[in-house]
Amino acid sequence: MTDPKPDRHSSPIAYSCYYARNREGEQFASEHVFSYQISGTLTINNGEMEYVFRAGDYRFTRRNQLIKFVKQPPADGVFKSISIYLTQATLRSFAMEHGYAADHAQSQQAEPVIALKGGSLVKGFMESLLPYSEDDQLIDDELQSLKVREAIMILLRSSPVMKDILFDFSEPGKIDLEAFMHKNFHFNVQMNRFAYLTGRSLATFKRDFEHIFHTSPSRWLQQRRLQEAHYLIKEKGRTASDVYLEIGFEDLSHFSFAFKKMYGVSPSRLAG
Known part of the structure; x- marks a missing residue:
């Protein structure tokens, strides 16, 4: 599944690396997450659908999801992924600055986990994060902010429905x-x-x-x-x-x- 969300004092950019044969777990995804599968296989299940992501795949996980995951390293290799967590505060600020508003009905129709097309723009952005994550370099707050904003802009270009998903700030309504x-x-x-x-x-x-x-x-x-x-x-x-x-x-x-x-x-x- 998505990697565990960092606490509010840590980086919104998270690098995941596991040598274990099969790492299973579950979590509540409280924020939207934009991820790149570097190596290995990630299987996500939200109770209704199963999603499988392999090396080279990109994914977007919507907030407010209960999900189970299995992280499977490749044979004689390491499971690696990198994720960008998009907080509500960051997205609200971006929406106000650029005048974005969401269509709640459109947002609710979108898949809970979305496989994204790569393309040179997405690929180049994710690869630009690797030197910081793999070399264990610290990214200062200003650069982190720029990278998160870049991620938002790339997502908006990836699909028309992303506007409605990213800027839908409504909370879950009363359900059955x-x-x-x-x-x-x-x-x-x-x-x-x-x-x-x-x-x-x-x-x-x-x-x-x-x-x-x-x-x-x-x-x-x-x-x-x-x-x-x-x-x-x-x-x-x-x-x-x-x-x-x-x-x-x-x-x-x-x-x-x-x-x-x-x-x-x-x-x-x-x-x-």
Whole structure:
């Protein structure tokens, strides 16, 4: 998936380099991200679609997305990518300066992850960032700002819909909570993220949730994840170590304990 977002004191330009055979993870993409896959393969899944990016590919990930990812280095090689994080503050400033306004309806129709065409302009821009990232040189704030603005201008040239995506500053509206949770229960994010993405305050989310499901969010999430695990292990022949991250658990031992408590048998015994 996209690389973890740097904190507000670090650079908006992030270089990712992994030697591990398969690095799996998930995150909440809170900002738009413009990325270049230097080497290796990145697989992104948002719960509905799977996107695969290989060396030489460019991608744009929209903000407010729950996504899972797998970073796969090439044979005897290293996974490398470089990303530019486009914050709301930066985009608001750019929109005001240049008089841009978004069509919210058009923005909502766009894909959550967009494969971008390369071309000499995009390729040249990404390659201009490599000396700073690969040589571990620090980019001063002024140069960072120029590079981020250049990235915005390149994106605007890449596709007409980018204007509507980049400058749509609306927050998630109130949506069907039940449908959203059944779709996204396997994402291991904090409760306030679920609340935000369903257009609710945390207190309203918990109140609405209990009204719909007649239990607390944390209890429902654990039960729903364990039900999915039971299905995958018993019906699909998967193993506990293969599924616990996929369904939203952080720790294999905690998953095994919770599974045995709910079903009276360990995941390994069920598989056997």
